[in-house]
Amino acid sequence: MIREVYITETNCITPIGFDVTTNIKNIIGSVSGIQLHQNSELMKTPFYASIINDEAINSAFAKISSAENYTRLEKMMILALQPIVKKSKLDERTGFILSTTKGNITALENPSSDNFQQAHLGQLAKNVADFFGFITEPIVVSNACVSGVLAVSVAKRLIQADMFDNIFIVAGDEVSEFVLSGFNSFQAMSDSPCRPYSKNRNGVTLGEATAAVLVSSNKENAKIKIIGDGSINDANHISGPSRTGEGLFRSIESALAEAKINANQIDYISAHGTATSFNDEMEAIAFNRLGLENVPVNSLKGFYGHTLGASGLLETVIGIQSVLESKLFVSLGFDEIGLSQSINIIGKNEDKNINHFLKTASGFGGCNTAVLFEKVK
Amino acid sequence: MPENKTYIQSFCKIQNNEIILDGASIFKLEPTTFSDFSKKVYQNFGINYSKFFKMDNLSKLAFLGTELLLKNKLDSEEENNIALVFANKSSSLDTDVKYQNSISDPENYFPSPAVFVYTLPNICLGEISIRHQLKSENSFFIFDAFNPVFMINYAKVLLDSKKADKVLCGWVEYYDEEYKAFLYLAAKEGNLEHKTETLLTEYNK
Amino acid sequence: MEALKQELKEKIIDILNLEDVNQEDINDNDPLFGDGLGLDSIDALELIVMLDKDYGIKLVDPKEGKAIFKSIETMAAYIKENRTK
Numbered sequence: 001m002i003r004e005v006y007i008t009e010t011n012c013i014t015p016i017g018f019d020v021t022t023n024i025k026n027i028i029g030s031v032s033g034i035q036l037h038q039n040s041e042l043m044k045t046p047f048y049a050s051i052i053n054d055e056a057i058n059s060a061f062a063k064i065s066s067a068e069n070y071t072r073l074e075k076m077m078i079l080a081l082q083p084i085v086k087k088s089k090l091d092e093r094t095g096f097i098l099s100t101t102k103g104n105i106t107a108l109e110n111p112s113s114d115n116f117q118q119a120h121l122g123q124l125a126k127n128v129a130d131f132f133g134f135i136t137e138p139i140v141v142s143n144a145c146v147s148g149v150l151a152v153s154v155a156k157r158l159i160q161a162d163m164f165d166n167i168f169i170v171a172g173d174e175v176s177e178f179v180l181s182g183f184n185s186f187q188a189m190s191d192s193p194c195r196p197y198s199k200n201r202n203g204v205t206l207g208e209a210t211a212a213v214l215v216s217s218n219k220e221n222a223k224i225k226i227i228g229d230g231s232i233n234d235a236n237h238i239s240g241p242s243r244t245g246e247g248l249f250r251s252i253e254s255a256l257a258e259a260k261i262n263a264n265q266i267d268y269i270s271a272h273g274t275a276t277s278f279n280d281e282m283e284a285i286a287f288n289r290l291g292l293e294n295v296p297v298n299s300l301k302g303f304y305g306h307t308l309g310a311s312g313l314l315e316t317v318i319g320i321q322s323v324l325e326s327k328l329f330v331s332l333g334f335d336e337i338g339l340s341q342s343i344n345i346i347g348k349n350e351d352k353n354i355n356h357f358l359k360t361a362s363g364f365g366g367c368n369t370a371v372l373f374e375k376v377k
Numbered sequence: 378m379p380e381n382k383t384y385i386q387s388f389c390k391i392q393n394n395e396i397i398l399d400g401a402s403i404f405k406l407e408p409t410t411f412s413d414f415s416k417k418v419y420q421n422f423g424i425n426y427s428k429f430f431k432m433d434n435l436s437k438l439a440f441l442g443t444e445l446l447l448k449n450k451l452d453s454e455e456e457n458n459i460a461l462v463f464a465n466k467s468s469s470l471d472t473d474v475k476y477q478n479s480i481s482d483p484e485n486y487f488p489s490p491a492v493f494v495y496t497l498p499n500i501c502l503g504e505i506s507i508r509h510q511l512k513s514e515n516s517f518f519i520f521d522a523f524n525p526v527f528m529i530n531y532a533k534v535l536l537d538s539k540k541a542d543k544v545l546c547g548w549v550e551y552y553d554e555e556y557k558a559f560l561y562l563a564a565k566e567g568n569l570e571h572k573t574e575t576l577l578t579e580y581n582k
Numbered sequence: 583m584e585a586l587k588q589e590l591k592e593k594i595i596d597i598l599n600l601e602d603v604n605q606e607d608i609n610d611n612d613p614l615f616g617d618g619l620g621l622d623s624i625d626a627l628e629l630i631v632m633l634d635k636d637y638g639i640k641l642v643d644p645k646e647g648k649a650i651f652k653s654i655e656t657m658a659a660y661i662k663e664n665r666t667k
Contacts (some may be wrong), residue, residue, distance in 0.1 A: 102496070141516065141519075231511055233506040367503070
């Protein structure tokens with residue numbers, strides 16, 4: 001008998017809100033976290049990005065702890081977890097997963113042995129876990145931009161393996177010089193706020209955020225049920241997606257087969273939509289191959305930018321609200337469609353009953369993840 | 378074979394300039410740099426794959442371990458549904474440090490895309506997938522040390538749910554000339570039971 | 583321009599880690615991308631960095647790269663014309 005798994009708590013810390021309610025209010029009001037920044041420590045020329053105000057982080061953190069020695073990212077992660085962990089007992093059946101691509105990478109800017117240790121993702125996980133008193137060994141998922149939603153899949157699988165009954169997940173990444181310069185070297189950064197799926201899209205806008213959820217075998221107070229997943233590699237190229245969307249196609253197929261539902265039962269897709277020429281095109285092809293071209297789809301990157309290791313989980317948290325509130329949110333930044341095959345991009349906020357919601361993500365290394373969710377009756 | 382058990386079919390270890398496959402040493406060099414060691418392994422086993430030389434050290438380590446572990450084990454006609462579940466302690470720090478150095482001098486500021494792409498630990502899974510055309514489940518984890526309990530649980534879910542026919546579990550740790558790779562193939566059939574004690578014994582030999 | 587072409591062949595082999603390739607193997611007019619040397623999108627981006635770092639040329643529109651990097655011949659001609667280092 002395979003255990004059923006649910007998400008029972010959610011939270012997020014973003015430039016447009018330090019809780020889910022505020023984020024949703026701003027999304028409905030089309031308020032984006034993306035702004036023009038001039039910070040020569042991050043980049044020599046002005047750039048668009050979605051960045052959280054330092055003062056806001058520090059004053060929120062001061063309300064829950066007077067400790068001085070946490071990094072900025074650690075504070076962001078602790079803030080995301082705090083409201084949902086404080087209600088729980090952290091025993092040996094409670095797991096802790098941290099999702100990130102670069103963690104405390106800014107520690108490498110000032111070489112020292114302490115900073116080098118801090119740059120280890122295991123150390124980041126330990127610092128966050130110890131703040132709350134988790135007793136099980138932290139599990140870090142670091143799998144490029146699918147990490148956030150892959151973590152949900154991993155949590156579900158570990159609960160089904162009977163290794164845990166409850167697993168807290170926190171996902172996060174920062175906008176850093178390291179990542180900005182890297183995306184720039186790939187000519188992948190847009191010179192204006194990103195325009196997912198649009199004809200004139202020309203790259204990503206980076207962002208930072210943290211998100212947290214509780215994944216549980218306990219149906220009580222469940223917000224949503226996790227019914228299928230798949231994480232399949234394109235086996236094509238390490239930085240460009242498959243032209244046929246093979247890995248994404250198979251990941252969604254695997255999730256559907258496990259959930260025992262058909263593609264035509266999916267009511268809403270929260271896609272990756274980074275606004276690079278290749279990613280968005282690949283998604284359109286994969287969705288069409290599955291007959292999903294009429295399913296309302298959005299990318300939330302127009303609100304948050306691309307938050308890397310946080311994106312999959314943050315966007316899942318918002319997607320869950322779509323289901324709970326029966327609302328589809330506009331795919332902000334989209335103007336005129338620029339894809340070889342059409343998909344049904346959400347042009348404005350609208351009401352819709354959503355029973356099945358699909359979250360997808362793709363990333364460097366040819367990775368893809370798809371997770372299917374079902375409304376809890 | 379009882380339904381709920383999983384088994385180890387083969388394992389490969391790379392450490393101290395030596396490669397050990399299923400307990401037997403198949404290649405050994407006097408102490409040398411990893412760059413030299415990896416190149417000699419490539420030449421010795423006649424691996425014809427020029428992309429190898431573009432890889433960073435972590436990817437080379439993972440690639441070579443997998444190459445030797447899977448040698449003669451893959452079906453050339455059909456697709457092989459072998460999941461890749463890898464982990465290490467240092468993530469991509471070896472390359473991260475190199476990349477950071479390339480952006481730390483404002484007078485000599487030339488960020489390299491070829492270096493940047495390897496500043497993610499899961500890229501090695503992409504390299505392996507491309508090489509062996511494995512369109513399969515992939516995930517990369519970070520732990521302080523090789524974590525057999527996690528590997529056994531996660532591999533079992535993939536096998537039981539039939540999301541994979543076999544699971545290639547790998548610990549691939551690399552930082553600044555210090556490295557250790559321990560890879561093994563897990564499946565629903567085999568001679569060696571997939572247990573913590575067995576894994577730790579082989580890992581620590 | 584002969585010396586520049588030789589220099590470019592050497593640089594490409596080094597920067598792009600083309601281990602099995604020698605300078606003599608690269609003909610001036612061979613296609614570098616696609617069938618020829620089989621370079622890919624990351625290699626193209628690295629060549630753009632090389633133009634800046636070694637020859638002081640900043641490509642305003644990276645899409646121009648396709649024509650410039652067609653062969654050693656086209657690269658050398660472009661660099662001779664536009665170099666500031």
